[in-house]
Amino acid sequence: MFSLKNKVIVISGASSGIGRQCAISCSKHGAKIILLARNKINLTDTLDNLTGKDHLIFALDIQDSIEIENSIRQATSQLGLIDGFIHCAGIQNTLPLRLHTPEIYNNQFSINAIAGFETCRIISKPEYINPIGASFILISSIRGVLGISNQVGYSASKGAVISGVRSLAIELAKKNIRVNSISPGIVEDTKMTNSIIKHLSQEWSEKNKLEYPLGWINTSDIANACIYLLSDEASKITGINLVIDGGYSAK
Numbered sequence: 001m002f003s004l005k006n007k008v009i010v011i012s013g014a015s016s017g018i019g020r021q022c023a024i025s026c027s028k029h030g031a032k033i034i035l036l037a038r039n040k041i042n043l044t045d046t047l048d049n050l051t052g053k054d055h056l057i058f059a060l061d062i063q064d065s066i067e068i069e070n071s072i073r074q075a076t077s078q079l080g081l082i083d084g085f086i087h088c089a090g091i092q093n094t095l096p097l098r099l100h101t102p103e104i105y106n107n108q109f110s111i112n113a114i115a116g117f118e119t120c121r122i123i124s125k126p127e128y129i130n131p132i133g134a135s136f137i138l139i140s141s142i143r144g145v146l147g148i149s150n151q152v153g154y155s156a157s158k159g160a161v162i163s164g165v166r167s168l169a170i171e172l173a174k175k176n177i178r179v180n181s182i183s184p185g186i187v188e189d190t191k192m193t194n195s196i197i198k199h200l201s202q203e204w205s206e207k208n209k210l211e212y213p214l215g216w217i218n219t220s221d222i223a224n225a226c227i228y229l230l231s232d233e234a235s236k237i238t239g240i241n242l243v244i245d246g247g248y249s250a251k
């Protein structure tokens with residue numbers, strides 16, 4: 001069940017957090033991984049933790065479509081056609097509306113949403129994609145569906161991911177490509193989470209965890225869901241937004 005044996009999977013944001021865990025877990029399930037992010041040292045750290053040897057790293061900015069296509073061209077010539085993509089690259093700015101600027105909105109939309117759609121556009125070209133079938137997953141957030149103070153730009157960019165995925169799922173079905181989003185609640189111990197909670201008290205964290213009936217999320221909870229959505233067992237699942245939030249939004 002849920003084998004990714006010899007599947008070629010592209011993962012953005014593979015230098016850290018959820019993307020790093022997705023790379024580790026997918027490689028354990030037999031996949032060959034194409035790892036994308038800016039920081040080469042951190043990408044190499046991820047690479048060192050992968051199972052198997054058929055993996056490639058590319059240090060690039062996910063907003064640079066030309067560099068993405070160059071990397072995908074080189075990677076497919078070495079590893080074969082692409083079976084899957086997980087867009088984990090993302091940024092978050094937490095600040096009140098009065099401090100938001102067009103640049104802050106643009107950066108979050110550019111990395112969180114547009115870069116994901118652009119990478120889908122490039123990978124889905126016939127010269128790179130496995131025509132038998134492929135699966136794309138874009139990481140959104142519960143903030144894409146649930147409002148919160150101080151994150152108007154972030155939550156809007158994540159809402160764009162969820163709605164864009166639905167349209168992509170319909171458009172790309174004729175190429176046998178499934179497209180889904182995953183919306184995590186707070187994921188423990190990633191750079192993004194740590195950079196936010198370091199400004200908050202221990203008391204805040206303890207209280208917030210009580211809002212999650214099953215507690216905060218681990219990176220492996222997200223990676224496990226990705227493995228399922230990438231696998232052939234999920235062959236009829238497309239256009240969904242899978243919420244993984246330990247029951248937070250069930251209330």
Ligand SMILES: NC(=O)c1ccc[n+]([C@@H]2O[C@H](COP(=O)([O-])OP(=O)(O)OC[C@H]3O[C@@H](n4cnc5c(N)ncnc54)[C@H](OP(=O)(O)O)[C@@H]3O)[C@@H](O)[C@H]2O)c1
Pocket residue numbers: 012013014015016017018019036037038039040042060061062063087088089090091092111112139140141142183184185186187188190191192193
């Ligand atoms: N942590 C949470 O609680 C949580 C909850 C819901 C959703 N999410 C979403 O999950 C995704 C991963 O978050 P995380 O918590 O794992 O964060 P993280 O540890 O900070 O990882 C973010 C990743 O994005 C990459 N990245 C950022 N800007 C980039 C750019 N311009 N070009 C290429 N790569 C870029 C970073 O790599 P480099 O710096 O090396 O480029 C890093 O690998 C994000 O989309 C986030 O919004 C997180």
